[in-house]
Amino acid sequence: MSEQLLQVRNLSVSVEDKPILHGIDLEVRPGETHVLMGPNGAGKSTLGYTIMGSPRYEVTGGEILFKGKQLLEETTDQRAKDGIFLSFQNPLEVPGVSLRNFIRNAVEQRSGSRIKLWTFKKELEKAMEVLQMDPSYGDRDLNVGFSGGEKKKAEILQLLMLKPSLAILDETDSGLDVDAVRTVSKGVEEYQKDKKGALLIITHSTRILESLHVDKTHVLVNGKIVASGDASLVDEINEHGFERFLEA
Amino acid sequence: MSEREKTYVEDVNRSIYDIRNEEKDVYRIQKGLTPAIVEEISAKKNDPAWMANFRLQSLQIYNEMEVPDWGPSIEGLNMEDIVTYVKPNTHMSAKWSEVPEDIKDTFEKLGIPQAERKSLAGVGAQYDSELVYHNVREEVAAQGVVYTDMESALNGEYADMVRKHFMKLVPPRDHKFAALHGAVWSGGSFVYVPPGVSVTIPLQSYFRLNAPGAGQFEHTLIIVDEGAYLHFIEGCSAPKYNVANLHAGCVELFVGKNAKLRYSTIENWSKNMYNLNTKRALVEEGGTIEWVSGSFGSHVSYLYPMSVLNGKGARAEFTGITFAGAGQNLDTGTKVVHNAPETTSYINTKSISKDGGISTFRSSVVVKNSAAKSKSAVSCQSLMLDDKSRSDTIPAMDIRTQDADIGHEAKIGRISDEAVFYLMSRGISEEDARAMIVSGFADNVSKELPLEYAVEMNNLIRLEMKGSIG
């Protein structure tokens, strides 16, 4: 496939008048896995939130195209319907709304039609099994009282159910123990296997990448992409850290 | 369908609440309030002598008492303009087929007969000042449960019981509008549940005020005897008129030893209504009163269901939600008096203010010296949906025993932008995201209601949230 899924062109972003990203270029094709690495505070999450359309982030220059369409004018929910998914580092707690009902609502919004309760239930159970989640989680209020690991699993569960064409995973592996990382990785593999969905993985560690096929790696430092390469770049950073890029 | 499915319903059409029926051949007493008018009501209703007298005494008290100097303004309410008694041109019936077409049609649209068939043990339907329908399932009646209109109770087998309890818990001196109620009350229900009887499906009374410029003053008296259980549901609505309507009902609940009563209300009066309602429960040893209260309608509300915990180990729970939109000033809350040892009260309320609406949470928790080892926990949360609205929290506590455990927490805030963004990132529109968060906020009440009512409540919230994004 040659057409681009996501095109970020010369993108600059500010938060509360403070410039964070300076002229980012990034292209992702359908089904590809990209890794965005960089030290803390480099602006990695800013890129994810900007693609998703958070009102906190002000685009001061450049453009984003998704499936060839200008994205910046679209509301966040429209972007989600177009097929973008962002897993949050700290998923918000929404009291009174059950995880199951929420996902069903979101799936229906995405597809634009009602989904049969039975079909939905089956599919949700299957996805929860992949993630080793107890079905009772479906009855619990969205993210309320979830542990860090449970929140991350609930995010991946939504990824599997919503089947986006681009998933941005923001520090999905941070704060998880080895087993939890393995489970989350399994979920991510499942997502790619089924749908040929593209991935943009934002991380400052590399644990989640061990089981994934990485197509491209980008290094973000001080709001700029200072290096891009293939999967071997991940290994290099694993060994030497970001120092080489910081000096540059 | 599981209970959790309740968010999946079609939006209601506000217009069903707004059905206005033309007044046909009704008996309408003249406007205002004089001894002659009160006597005329007595005569029309065939009051026993004590009641005729009681009305006149109440009227005198009404004339002596001042309007409250706290709470929302009731300046727009002129008693001289209120018609206290409007009798629909029909007799009370136990068959819907005998209820006049237009009235039946209104209740059909409000879903009352349907609900009765599906999930209720008995239904009373009041239209303006009188009940037009009253029926209770045979098997419930066979258990000895009495569910009748107040007028029949007053002259029937239970006349003594009624007389012994009527306005003893809420005496006319309680406040000006209690006195008004004592003078002009009409309609309402009497329920008696004998000892040990558990009524497993709820009874419901629905109050509909159709006549413009009228008042509705129904009296509900429920006695749940020792070890018995009852769930009573009350629904209220009215079409909107340009003139003020008044609702000054009175609810007196007597919960016997180890008995339990759940009293649920979804109030959706039209926004020209002054809702000055008084509700009170007296709970004996080991008994429980549970209030579930949703306040959505009316122009001005003063509503504070009160629990008097009079016996050892008595218990009160209050779960409430108030949603104040444009033009509404809803002053709601609860009162609890701990008057015996080891009594407990749990109060959990939510309030929402939107479009210039004012919502006030007002409460009092009194723990008397006689209430050692009592426990009370109050939690109230308020949500401000814009900066045109107002939300006040006025909780009072008066604790007079050392050996009590009293906790209180109040929070006020707004819908978090991050939460809205999070939901939108999953493809949910901003309007839906906000409605979803507000419905979730109201979850404390909706999960306490039977499914149909939870659905209705969520619909009301969705309706209020429509077009809430500027």
Add this chain to the structure above:
Amino acid sequence: MEKEYNMTINRLPAKTWNWLRMNETQLEKIEVPTAGGVKVSLPEKITTVENEGSQPWNADFAGIPSGMGEDMDGLLTAAGVKAQHYEVSEETTEAQPLLLDYTYVQNSLQAGAVAVRARKNSEITVIQDFASDRETSGQAAVSTRLHLEEGAKIRLIQIQRLGNGFTFMNDIGALCEEKASLEVIQLILGGKNTYLGCKTTLQGRESSLNADTAYIVGGDGRLDMNYVAVHEGKKTQSNMQAGGVLRDHAFKLYRGTIDFKWGAKGAVGNEKEDVLLLSNDVVNQTIPLILCAEEDVEGNHGATIGKLDDELLLYLESRGMNREQIYEMMAMAKVDAVCRKIPDAATRAKVQEFLGRAGEEEEAEE
């Protein structure tokens, strides 16, 4: 001049049921006091300002509302009190506290008033020590007004160690301009009837209030309080904490109001009360209001009233203390927690002395 004066004080900013008797407090037939009764230790960088008019306050203080309300000013006027006005100049930090010693004797009948203006970016600590011998009676009233200009900081410390027959009226009104911060530390340890009002208007953006009050009320003492934080400016913050112990036949009424005015975007107000009841004959009333006319604010109130947590009790009992000792210890802990916030060692020592624990202060320091 009339000899007796009727006052309505400590009005709740929003009324509720009258039968609760919390809406306001009526003081009837209050004897009109005479002016005076304070000894001042004036630090170097504090200047005194002439009180020009015939009114208790200079013009720039007259408009600052107080917690007890206008009737308190009426009492001052009736008593012919003219406030002493002090000022700290711009960009000045005075490390030494302005010490105001109010020492009363048997049958004192006195009233005083003090106003402090902290100019831009200045900093000052004001300590008011209200004291009399333990077995004395009398009546005293002190009114305090504070005006904090941009970036100014005032720390107001009040120690009340009055005799067990004293009626004391203590009224505070403060105005905070942009980024000003006011800290109020109060220890109410003695006296019979105490009426206390404290209203802070957070007018300027990012101004803040921190109030910490600890009290011990015993005998047939009454403590009647009215705290109000008015949030007018954006991103203003208030923190009001009150905690204490009621013994014997004590009566306490705590009114605490966070009032978010329209336009106070980003404001945060927190209020907390924690009361231990050490007798079955106490009356403990609490009414914490949150009034809100702004969407973008955060207000919280929490209260715990009553007895100690069972688990905590068990834990302490298992270490060999009896219940009475435990309650006394917890009661003192509440006072000590606030006392520790007093920067002045001599004042801390006076508190400990009053509590019958002379010398403990030094030990604690080591």
